[in-house]
Structure formats: C-alpha cells, structure tokens
Amino acid sequence: MRFSDIKENENLVKALVGMVDSGRIPHAILFHENDGGGGVPLALAFLQYLYCKNRADGDSCGECPECNKIRKLIHPDVRFIFPVAGKDLASKYVEEWRELVTRDPWFRESDLDAALGIEGKQGIISVAESRGIIDSLLLSAVQGGWRSVLIYLPEKMNQQAANALLKILEEPSESTIFLLITHSPESVMKTIYSRCLLVRVIPLSEEEELRVHPEKSPDYEAFCDIFHDLVVAIEERNLSALIEIGETMAALPSREKQKNFCRFAGEALRRIFLLQQGLGDLARIPEEEKLFYSESAAKLPKKFPRVAISHFDRAAKLVSANVNQKILFSDLTNRLFII
Ligand SMILES: [Zn+2]
CATH class of the missing domain: 3.40.50.300 (P-loop containing nucleotide triphosphate hydrolases)
Structure with a gap:
C-alpha cells in the first residue's frame, strides 16, 4: 500500500x-x-x-x-x-x-x-x-x-x-x-x-466508498452490466452497440449516478490495466469477476485502459459542470471507439 x-x-x-x-x-x-x-x-x-x-x-x-x-x-x-x-x-x-x-x-x-x-x-x-x-x-x-x-x-x-x-x-x-x-x-x-x-x-466520502468498495453500491449490478457491454462492444468494434451504451449512460437517473458510473468505469479500467502489466495481485478483483477481468485484459489493446481512464475522468468532471448529458456521453463513446 x-x-x-x-x-x-x-x-x-x-x-x-x-x-x-x-x-x-x-x-x-x-x-x-x-x-x-x-x-x-x-x-x-x-x-x-x-x-x-x-x-x-x-x-x-x-x-x-x-x-x-x-x-x-x-x-x-x-x-x-x-x-x-x-x-x-x-x-x-x-x-x-x-x-x-x-x-x-x-x-x-x-x-x-x-x-x-x-x-x-x-x-x-x-x-x-x-x-x-x-x-x-x-x-x-x-x-x-x-x-x-x-x-x-x-x-x-x-x-x-x-x-x-x-x-x-x-x-x-x-x-x-x-x-x-x-x-x-x-x-x-x-x-x-x-x-x-x-x-x-x-x-x-461516497465517491471514495465507491472506489474502494464498488460492490457495496446499490448500483453495482447495473454498473457492471453497462461496463461489461461496453467492453464487449469495444472488443467487437461494434459502433452501433457503443452508441446505444452511450444512451444508456446518459439515461442514468441522476447526474450523481452518471458521475459514479464514470468513477466505477475508471476503477474497473485500472484493474484491467494492472492485469495487463502483470500486477494482478494489486488489482483487488472480487472472485466472481476474475474471469471477466482476465479476459478483458487479454482482449483489449494495451493502451486502451490508460487512455479510456482519462476520458472517463473528463466525463465525470463535465457531468458535474452541467453539460448536456446526451452530447457528453455520445462524445465519450466516440472517443473510446477511436482509441
Ligand atoms: Zn520501497
């Protein structure tokens, strides 16, 4: 630590x-x-x-x-x-x-x-x-x-x-x-x-709690589903699926939840990054998620997690700054697609 x-x-x-x-x-x-x-x-x-x-x-x-x-x-x-x-x-x-x-x-x-x-x-x-x-x-x-x-x-x-x-x-x-x-x-x-x-x-804080214990968030299952779909869409180069996922993120019921999802995705990408670097023991991955993360680490390009984390960070800040959510999340998915 x-x-x-x-x-x-x-x-x-x-x-x-x-x-x-x-x-x-x-x-x-x-x-x-x-x-x-x-x-x-x-x-x-x-x-x-x-x-x-x-x-x-x-x-x-x-x-x-x-x-x-x-x-x-x-x-x-x-x-x-x-x-x-x-x-x-x-x-x-x-x-x-x-x-x-x-x-x-x-x-x-x-x-x-x-x-x-x-x-x-x-x-x-x-x-x-x-x-x-x-x-x-x-x-x-x-x-x-x-x-x-x-x-x-x-x-x-x-x-x-x-x-x-x-x-x-x-x-x-x-x-x-x-x-x-x-x-x-x-x-x-x-x-x-x-x-x-x-x-x-x-x-x-609520935000830090979500970072260290994402599985304790009431939105955990929903966030996992969105993130899993996102990773699959990236792996399959499926732009239309990605656009739909952007709409799902924009439709999360509050700006707070949208921001929390961006934090959640950032943390999940950090785990994938650590696995790709051979530092899986630092990634603190729950047992039932291990297969998903190791497969994602194998399939996603090496530079993807690092660049995607910066896009999610930026999106989290912009959500708080009150920008139009639909535009923000469609811009985010476009950025993720071209990494
Ligand atoms: Zn030392």
Whole structure:
C-alpha cells in the first residue's frame, strides 16, 4: 500500500510523511477510523514508507524488497495482532488475515470475523497475546531496522492484556513502533490511550466508498452490466452497440449516478490495466469477476485502459459542470471507439 493508493485524508498523510522525514516518530499512533474507513490502509502505507529503501516525493517506491514484504504482509519485523475467539492467538490466523487485508485493506470488522470463521463469537485480544508481543520485542529486529506491531481494535483487549502491554508502552525501546486502529477510542483502556498519539481518519466520502468498495453500491449490478457491454462492444468494434451504451449512460437517473458510473468505469479500467502489466495481485478483483477481468485484459489493446481512464475522468468532471448529458456521453463513446 502506497500513500498514493489513498485518495483522502491528505492532511493526515502529510503528517505521517513528516514524522518519518523528520525522524520524529512517535512510539505509538492510535488511528481512529469508522469501521472500514481507512485506518488500516493508512497504517500500512505508513509502515511501507517507514521501511522503504527508496522513498521519494513523500511516498514509498512500491518496488523494493521492503515494500514488497510490507505489501504482502510478510515482513519479519512487522507483527499483526487482531481479536480472535477463545484462547487462540492471532498468529494462528495469519494466513486468513493476509488474504483478507491484501484483497481488501478497507475491510470491516464483520469481514474479519467472517474471514476468521468467528462470526457471532466474542473476539478478544488476550493477555497471552500481549505477552507474545513483549517476548518478540525482546529479540532484535530480524532485518536490523524498525520493529512494528499493528494492533487492530485495541478496545478488544481485556484489562490484563492492556496492563501487560502497558509495560512496553511506558518504556518503549528504540526503533519500535505501535500502530493501533480503533473504532472506539473511548473504549480503549485509558492507560494505553494516554500513551498514544491519537489521529482521526476522516470517513470515506461516497465517491471514495465507491472506489474502494464498488460492490457495496446499490448500483453495482447495473454498473457492471453497462461496463461489461461496453467492453464487449469495444472488443467487437461494434459502433452501433457503443452508441446505444452511450444512451444508456446518459439515461442514468441522476447526474450523481452518471458521475459514479464514470468513477466505477475508471476503477474497473485500472484493474484491467494492472492485469495487463502483470500486477494482478494489486488489482483487488472480487472472485466472481476474475474471469471477466482476465479476459478483458487479454482482449483489449494495451493502451486502451490508460487512455479510456482519462476520458472517463473528463466525463465525470463535465457531468458535474452541467453539460448536456446526451452530447457528453455520445462524445465519450466516440472517443473510446477511436482509441
Ligand atoms: Zn520501497
């Protein structure tokens, strides 16, 4: 995850970059997110920036071995703690955690419960978990740099667990950082809370929600249908079908929905672009859509997604600027046809 993958919370991103650039890195940062609201992506982008060997322009490079290890959640000096059921430890579920977080960093608490198979059970962070963190921090960093612990939902720690963890937070060792992501800062043990730098993650706007979770939009099915038809018409060089699709886009019931469709199409084209570049693991494609996307990536010309994204971006801006929709969308389909 790079900061550039996060489109909102600009000020917070600047502050996080500033901490690393200035070398004034707090020992513990508590990210207050709304459920699924972007605390985890920000914490991961921060870690990637902290560990990256080729930082530039306020972002990680995304390509060095450190970036790759953070992206795949396999860095040996980064530990993940999250609530699990009963006496289990989070380490037992590390594969499930990786699968969920790499597929959908904007996941919700209920998505995690489902991924771990603990729906309806009380997830907790136990004292054994805190002790495990302490033990692991007694060892030096495997790669000689920072040691990090990301704790998802510290409010699920019981008193004992919080007390055990407090010992390290009170006397933090050099080059150790805790990143905590909470949905309810008032439920985090006061002793922990008071030792963290609290940052508020601004909830996702409707537009950003559509970008990160298009499948949760009520228009998802309709948007998928239009986009699928569009791709087929392009592949078959079928201009009359394309003109009809332009009319369908113009007939979407509000300017807001037209704009959302343009954003949706832009995101779908970005996925096709990533697949064509051999970077499918970054594309976060839902399972049931994988076949469609891989076929589209194989059939569409290499330059199509990049150029088409710019046309959809332009259309999204013009929709807001109140231009005639019919003209706008027929112009858009013409532009797509000649790519
Ligand atoms: Zn890097």
